[in-house]
Amino acid sequence: MNQNDLIAFFTRQAEAMGAQVIPVDGAGGIGPKLVEVLRPFGQRVALVESSMCREAGLEASLTAAGFHIEKDGAGFARQADTGIVEFDYGIAETGTLAMDATGLKARLATMLPLTCVALVRAERVRANLTEVIDAYLERGNWPGYFTLVTGPSRTADIERSLTIGVHGPERLLIILVGNNGGDCHGR
Amino acid sequence: MAGKEFKQRIHRALNNASLRGALGRFADSYIVSREQVYAGRDFESLRQRIAAIKADAAGRYEELAERFTRAVEARGGKVFRAHDAAAAREYIYQVAKEHGVTDIVKSKSFASEEIHLNEFLQERGINPHETDLAEWILQLMPGERPSHMVMPAIHLPKEEVARVFSRYLGQPVEPDIKNLVRIARRELRKKFLTAGMGISGANIAVAETGTIVICTNEGNARLATTVPPVHVAIVGYEKLVPELKDIVPILEALPRSGTAQPITSYVTMITGPVPAWRDDSEGIKELHVVLLDNGRTRMAADPVFKEALQCIRCASCTNVCPVFQLVSGQVYGYIYNGGIGSILTAFFNSLEDAAEPQSLCIGCRRCAEVCPAKINIPDLVLKLRERVVTKQGLSSGYRIALHGVVARPKLMHTLLRAAARLQGPVTHGRPLIRHLPIFFSSLTEGRSLPAIARAPLRDRVKDLERPLSRPRLRAAFYSGCVIDFVYPEIGEAVYKVLGREGVQVVFPQEQACCGAPAAYAGDRETAVKLAKQNIAALEGTGAGVIVTACPTCAVALKKDFPELLTGDPAWEARARIVAAKVKDFTELVHELTRDRQGSSGQPLKESGRALKVTYHDSCHFKRHLGLDRVAREVLNGQPGLELVEMQESDRCCGFGGSYSIKYPEISRPILERKLKNIAASGAELVAVDCPGCVLQLRGGLDQMGSAVQVKHTAEILAIED
Structure with a gap:
């Protein structure tokens, strides 16, 4: 499969697992897109710094649109409506996101708020888990807290009725970030 | 073996409509969704890989545990090797005490339940809060037992959950599932944010x-x-695997086999302590791993039961189990359910605790088909049964029946002949007994029983054995007890069909019961005795092939005899020679008529339409002998028949030999489901390759007043065109 096919496959699988995949052409497109989609879900945003956040100027564009941004502190992400975190890889086979979540804030922001925004570079979509594990092993020390996320938090514990958002987010928005204008829409 | 309290648990479960409804609906949809989630994948090679990884690990837990410990310690974590439940509990309590912990949040852990951690901590003033939704619901319902390993509260309707929550909150709660989940989120979030300690289990532990x-x-x-x-x-030690790459096949199978999901929403891999909020600043979390033995290394040292440590706790074996579906985890008791659960219980608890749960296995072998770790659960359950019997002895009823009668073929045959004469009053001259006197009435509840034949097959064979001028083959017929004494007409059909194909059939008169009733009751001694008697009887005939028309007998002769006599210098080789000659009747017909199959198509009888036949896959015939396709090909080659498939054709009929006598209350609903599927198929005739299934199905259909007939394949082939 070439990268475009992988991206298309990833998108299909992730949506089948209950995530919403939103492709943007490049980092510059993230801010305006998030301003538009996050508005109905509340103003308080827990933002975890990353290279892409900076590249996208996310803090500035969300603040300008009236969102309240928190980046630190003892109560980080506890009261936030949305958490924004960059993930390291997408896994096409199962529509999964992978991240070295050793940093505490990345874990809190992805789990505590009802909405989770996952930023991931389209070029970082891999075919399967084995490839992703290999990629981390090549980087050296295995992460202290490695996490795979597929769709929102879910339960079927009462009458086997699928219900989302039990302990973690009920909404997983994957912003699939292309390489500025390249055809990374995945469709 | 089944005590009064155990029987009462079965009774309560069978009468709990919401339990049976929920488990039944789940099990039905599970089979379909499991198929879908594995579509396009090579399940066989996947489970071979998992079995290899886990079997290898079970052979070197000590080495892996040391490696694991070094790796965790190198990152700054602590590892405690707990020999038993008490040591594990005490360690965890001390850690909590040291940190002044009052509240603990727990994610689901079988191991913590196995060591009864919650009770222990509560007694010492520490509150553990289960946070898995189902576990939390059950925690709020003291005395309620989990009904399923993966979905422990599957039996509770939302109204019940709403009652539990309103009691907890002290205010009325709407029985709306979304609302109930919201409440759980809100209430448990408070616990997550204030607890001083988190406790988890693990699905896999990587030594590397x-x-x-x-x-x-x-x-x-x-x-x-x-x-x-x-x-x-x-x-638990059994979670250890050597390397990181070993997790991939396990993660591929666990969610697929467990809940028919391609992956769980979250897969978390923790390696050493990581940052956490401590007091008023970000610091490093304290990580303790309790490596729990509690019987596991003893199990790993056991050449037979080591295999069960391959289990990845997906519970797919219980999801496909026709017995579990009726009685649920509430009946098995202890922590681990189903056949695999009884094996684990025998080591993590005690053999005594496993005695009753293991007896629930009907031996249909469906679990072995789906186990992603390729554990031969039904065979292990039989081995466990043997150990239970060795330790506790047979119950008196079984002892009299097996040692006193079955082990003495002459006496048994005499008794059966006597029974044939004496049964007159109950049979009313009919071939089926519809009612038995009050003490035995449960045996005829829901099914009629066949009358013992007036003349057994062994007395009829002298009229059947006509010498052929130039036989293609010489075969010894091993009839087994049911054909010999209950359905000699099946034996006559075997003679007729094989004679037509040019096979000279002889009946060794010294043949006795194959020993399966003894083996399935855990009575190895009787099974060995009968194996020897039969081997001697069969090798005397000089026949090239030994034919049976009973798959359970075939399995006994082919597989059990050599296994029972392994290591016995006088018998082992003889057992293997006999075993190599054994062939099922339908399999032999298939071979003999191969050149004619498919050539004739299905010409109709001149008189009119084809007879609609549906095929019931007998458990041992399909899963031991693997002849399900062969039987259908043979029937398809028979003129005048139209084969229609019923739903769930390979689901057990509920007979299971003495199982239907021991647990008639479980056998009956399994039979009822089979009868429903038969009726829905629209067939006029059910074809079967096992005389035990014939007995069960005829009995059920007779009691229903159904006109559908049941015949052994031999009888169908014997019908003259």
Whole structure:
């Protein structure tokens, strides 16, 4: 499969697992897109710094649109409506996101708020888990807290009725970030 | 063996409509969704890989545990090797006490339940809060037992959950599932944010890196291992695998086999302590891994039961089990359910505790078909039964029946002949007994029983054995007891069909019961005795082939005899020679008529339409002998028949030999389901390759007043065109 096919496959699988995949052409497109989609879900945003956040100027564009941004502190992400975190890889086979979540804030922001925004570079979509594990092993020390996320938090514990958002987010928005204008829409 | 209290649990479960409804609906949809989620994947090679990884690990737990410990310690974590439940409990309590912990959030852990951690901590003033939704609901219902390993509260309707929550909150709660989940989120979030310690289990532990892998859908393990400043993971030795890459096949199978999901929402891999909020600043979490033995290394040293340590706890074996579906985990008791659960209980608890749960296995072998770790659960259950019998002895009824009668063929045959004469009053001259006197009435509830034949097959064969001028083959017929004494007409059909194909058939008169009733009751002594008697009887005939028309007998002759006599210098080789000659009747017909198959098509009888036949797959015939396709080909080659498939054709009929006598209350609903499927197929005739199934199905259909007939394949082939 070439990268475009992988991206298309990833998108299909992730949506089948209950995530919403939103492709943007490049980092510059993230801010305006998030301003538009996050508005109905509340103003308080827990933002975890990353290279892409900076590249996208996310803090500035969300603040300008009236969102309240928190980046630190003892109560980080506890009261936030949305958490924004960059993930390291997408896994096409199962529509999964992978991240070295050793940093505490990345874990809190992805789990505590009802909405989770996952930023991931389209070029970082891999075919399967084995490839992703290999990629981390090549980087050296295995992460202290490695996490795979597929769709929102879910339960079927009462009458086997699928219900989302039990302990973690009920909404997983994957912003699939292309390489500025390249055809990374995945469709 | 089944005590009064155990029988009462079965009775309660069978009469709990919401339990049976929920489990039944789940099991039905599970079979379909499991197929779908594995579509396009090579399940066989996947489970071979898992079995190889886990079997290898079980052979070197000590080495892996040391490696795991070094890796965790190198990252700054602590590992405690707990020999038993008490040591594990005490260690965890001390860690909690040291940190002044009052409240603990727990994500689901079988190991913690196995060591009865919650009760222990509560008695010492510490509150453990289960955070998996189902576990939390059950925690709020003291005395309620989990009904399923993966979905422990599957039996509770939302109204019941709403009652539990309103009692907890002290205010009325609407029985709306979304609302109930919201309440759980709100209430448990408070616990996550204030607890001083998080406790988790682990699905896999990687020795190479010291990593523990946890799968959840709710995300509770993520929170329990992220927010509190201390994390204790309880990990059984059997979770150890050597390398990181070994997790891939396990993660591929666990969610697929467990809940028919391609992956769980969250897969968390923790390697050493990581940052956490401590007191008023970000610091490093304290990580303790409790490596739990509690019978596991004893199991690993056991050449027979080591295999059960391959289990990845997906519970697919219980999801396909026709017995579990009726009685649920509430009946098995202890922590681990189903056939695999009884094996684990025997080692983690005691052999005594496993005695009753293991007896629930009907031996249909469906679990072995789906186990992603390729564990031969039904065979292990039989081995366990043998050990139970060795230790506790046979119950008196079984002892008299097996040692006193079955082990003495002459006496048994005499008694059966006497029974044939004496049964007159109950049969009313009919071939089926519809009612038995009050003490035995449960045996005829829901099914009629066949009358013992007036003349057994062994007395009829002298009229059947006509010498052929130039036989293609010389075969010895091993009839087994049911054909010999209950359905000699099946034996006559075998003679007729094989004679037509040019086979000279002889009946060794010294043949006796194959010993299966003894083997399935755990009575190895009787099974060995009968194996020897039969081998001697069969090798005397000089026949090239030994034919049976009973798959259970075939399995006994082919597989059990050599196994029972392994290591016996006088008998082992003889057993193997006999075993190599054994062939099922239908299999032999298939071979003999191969050149004619498919050539004739299905010409109709001149008189009119084809007879609609449906095929019932007998458990041993399909899953031991693998002849399900062969039987259908043979029937398709028979003129005048139209083969229609019933739903769930390979689902057990509920007979299971003496099982239907021991647990008639379980056997009956399994039979009822089979009868429904038969009726829905629209067939006029059911074809079967096992005389035990013939007995069960005829009995059920007779009691229903159904006109559908049941015939052994031999009888169908014997019908003259």
